[in-house]
Amino acid sequence: MFDKRLMQMCPESRRYIIGNIILQFLELCLNTVMIVTIAQAVQKLYEKAWGLEELTVPLLIIACTIMLRFFTTRGAARMSYLASRTVKQVMREKIYSKLLRLGPAYREHVATAELVQESVEGVDQLESYFGQYMPQFFYAFIAPIALFFLFGFGGSWRVATVLLICVPLIPGAIMMVQKIAKKLLSKYWGQYTKLGSTFLENLQGMTTLKTYQADGFKNEQMNEESEHFRKVTMAVLTMQLNSVTIMDFVAYGGAALGILLATKAFVSGQLGLANCIFMILLSADFFLPMRRLGSYFHVAMNGRAASDKIFHFLNEEEPAGRTEAVTGHDIALNGVRFGYDKEREILHAVSMTIPEGSFIGIVGESGSGKSTIASLIMGRHTVGNGKMTIGGKNVTDAAEESLMKTVTYIGFGSVFFKGSVRENLLLASPGASDERLWQVLDDCQLSSFLRKEQGLDTPLLENAGNLSGGQKQRLALARAILHDTPAYIFDEATSNIDIESEEAILAQIKRLAKTKTVIMISHRLANVVDASRIYCMEEGRVVESGAHAELLNQNGVYAKLWNTQKALESYGKEAV
Numbered sequence: 001m002f003d004k005r006l007m008q009m010c011p012e013s014r015r016y017i018i019g020n021i022i023l024q025f026l027e028l029c030l031n032t033v034m035i036v037t038i039a040q041a042v043q044k045l046y047e048k049a050w051g052l053e054e055l056t057v058p059l060l061i062i063a064c065t066i067m068l069r070f071f072t073t074r075g076a077a078r079m080s081y082l083a084s085r086t087v088k089q090v091m092r093e094k095i096y097s098k099l100l101r102l103g104p105a106y107r108e109h110v111a112t113a114e115l116v117q118e119s120v121e122g123v124d125q126l127e128s129y130f131g132q133y134m135p136q137f138f139y140a141f142i143a144p145i146a147l148f149f150l151f152g153f154g155g156s157w158r159v160a161t162v163l164l165i166c167v168p169l170i171p172g173a174i175m176m177v178q179k180i181a182k183k184l185l186s187k188y189w190g191q192y193t194k195l196g197s198t199f200l201e202n203l204q205g206m207t208t209l210k211t212y213q214a215d216g217f218k219n220e221q222m223n224e225e226s227e228h229f230r231k232v233t234m235a236v237l238t239m240q241l242n243s244v245t246i247m248d249f250v251a252y253g254g255a256a257l258g259i260l261l262a263t264k265a266f267v268s269g270q271l272g273l274a275n276c277i278f279m280i281l282l283s284a285d286f287f288l289p290m291r292r293l294g295s296y297f298h299v300a301m302n303g304r305a306a307s308d309k310i311f312h313f314l315n316e317e318e319p320a321g322r323t324e325a326v327t328g329h330d331i332a333l334n335g336v337r338f339g340y341d342k343e344r345e346i347l348h349a350v351s352m353t354i355p356e357g358s359f360i361g362i363v364g365e366s367g368s369g370k371s372t373i374a375s376l377i378m379g380r381h382t383v384g385n386g387k388m389t390i391g392g393k394n395v396t397d398a399a400e401e402s403l404m405k406t407v408t409y410i411g412f413g414s415v416f417f418k419g420s421v422r423e424n425l426l427l428a429s430p431g432a433s434d435e436r437l438w439q440v441l442d443d444c445q446l447s448s449f450l451r452k453e454q455g456l457d458t459p460l461l462e463n464a465g466n467l468s469g470g471q472k473q474r475l476a477l478a479r480a481i482l483h484d485t486p487a488y489i490f491d492e493a494t495s496n497i498d499i500e501s502e503e504a505i506l507a508q509i510k511r512l513a514k515t516k517t518v519i520m521i522s523h524r525l526a527n528v529v530d531a532s533r534i535y536c537m538e539e540g541r542v543v544e545s546g547a548h549a550e551l552l553n554q555n556g557v558y559a560k561l562w563n564t565q566k567a568l569e570s571y572g573k574e575a576v
């Protein structure tokens with residue numbers, strides 16, 4: 001019923017919770033004063049001891065208590081708001097900074113859609129936990145005990161005891177449903193995030209689905225998932241409704257019992273009229289805080305189920321100790337072994353030497369592990385066995401910022417953000433002047449196109465959807481050049497684009513290779529002919545390495561690949 005983890009996660013909200021409890025207790029005191037005043041006035045009037053003129057003071061007291069209650073109610077609501085605001089802020093900050101610490105590898109731990117749901121809606125669910133449930137949790141215990149003594153001293157210990165004994169029936173009912181609720185809600189959240197993921201995936205893949213006319217199939221799949229979600233939601237609601245009915249029965253039944261006992265005591269003369277009225281009017285207050293706790297309990301359980309997922313994410317293992325600054329720029333792999341999962345090793349003792357300023361090619365058939373090497377150099381995964389260093393320092397120890405200032409990776413699916421061309425370019429070099437931007441765009445043969453548009457202010461749609469594949473890739477190159485790091489990795493950077501764009505990009509890469517370290521990963525061997533050293537890979541191993549001419553002389557895997565590609569190209573030309 002009480003989650004220590006959540007409380008420890010956000011100790012800042014504690015004072016607001018305590019403030020809320022105090023204000024609610026004050027409200028109870030004011031309510032008591034008002035009821036006692038009413039009860040006494042009724043008795044005096046009944047006994048004809050007071051005339052109407054004596055009612056001025058009690059009426060003034062009642063008016064005062066109503067006014068003060070207005071402030072305590074508002075104050076409690078404000079405390080509730082502050083507690084939930086604080087927790088939402090703290091939790092979202094924690095998720096965000098965790099995300100930053102995990103870096104791009106976060107996808108290994110959680111799907112993007114799920115994370116978005118957890119940090120938006122999941123965190124919202126915690127609002128009720130901290131704002132309502134937590135203060136009510138304590139107040140619901142304090143209020144009946146305070147009332148017990150009040151009833152005992154001010155009226156009848158018998159009635160007080162009977163009521164106090166009935167109160168725990170409500171938390172008893174809560175505890176009974178808690179187990180079922182926990183299971184159901186965890187199922188509910190699982191289904192909810194799953195549906196969210198599917199929805200996002202289908203939305204993003206709409207074009208593909210339409211192309212293959214598979215939208216109908218996906219529609220059915222989503223209908224099925226929605227139906228599961230509907231069922232689990234209905235199960236949750238039924239469970240909540242049933243438990244609310246039980247709690248209502250106990251709460252109102254208990255209050256009725258109190259009223260009955262007080263009336264009986266009055267009739268038998270054991271209790272005065274004022275005391276009887278006072279007990280009748282207040283007996284519901286014995287149960288209402290617990291009853292309210294019961295209502296908040298369901299919302300809080302929902303928050304807790306969401307928080308379980310959030311905690312799971314926050315507890316994910318982080319790449320530790322990445323603090324070293326990269327100073328040198330030589331890259332070396334020494335007997336590197338790596339697998340994305342334990343069962344399957346992808347790289348088997350790969351060794352490579354990439355001296356500063358060199359132009360290195362990595363070739364090999366699809367799936368041989370080329371991009372995996374690039375990912376490792378970028379520090380996206382931890383090397384399992386062997387050593388990989390930049391400037392003599394382990395890449396796994398290198399601080400992310402320092403590593404990103406040393407190497408720039410350009411793949412074939414570069415991401416652009418909605419905004420202007422300028423904004424997207426300045427990501428790589430925030431201080432660059434317009435002149436410098438135009439210079440690079442010119443080098444990447446984009447300037448004439450952009451000048452016809454709106455220049456640097458040309459808007460880009462989400463992921464540069466309004467550019468052609470070739471333009472997009474040239475823009476990615478321009479952005480990378482602006483980043484100005486000592487080393488670059490081009491991973492199939494010229495795949496699937498027009499020949500003009502490819503040539504423009506290759507020319508720039510060759511120019512870059514004169515002053516920077518360039519690692520060129522490519523299917524097309526012609527692209528790496530000029531490399532000082534080419535590593536030829538096969539099934540996660542470096543099978544050959546050397547300059548183009550040396551490798552041809554070896555007449556091995558590289559020579560075979562080269563001859564096949566040559567034959568295909570000349571066949572293509574003959575066919576034309």
Ligand SMILES: Nc1ncnc2c1ncn2[C@@H]1O[C@H](COP(=O)(O)OP(=O)(O)OP(=O)(O)O)[C@@H](O)[C@H]1O
Nearest residue numbers: 340341346364365366367368369370371372373492
């Ligand atoms: N994120 C991943 N999780 C699990 N396995 C992966 C992952 N990425 C790649 N692999 C596996 O690792 C192997 C090497 O993949 P990699 O992407 O390095 O090949 P590649 O040489 O770059 O191929 P290509 O030329 O087609 O780009 C493949 O068998 C692939 O199935």
Ligand SMILES: [Mg+2]
Nearest residue numbers: 370371372491
């Ligand atoms: Mg690849």
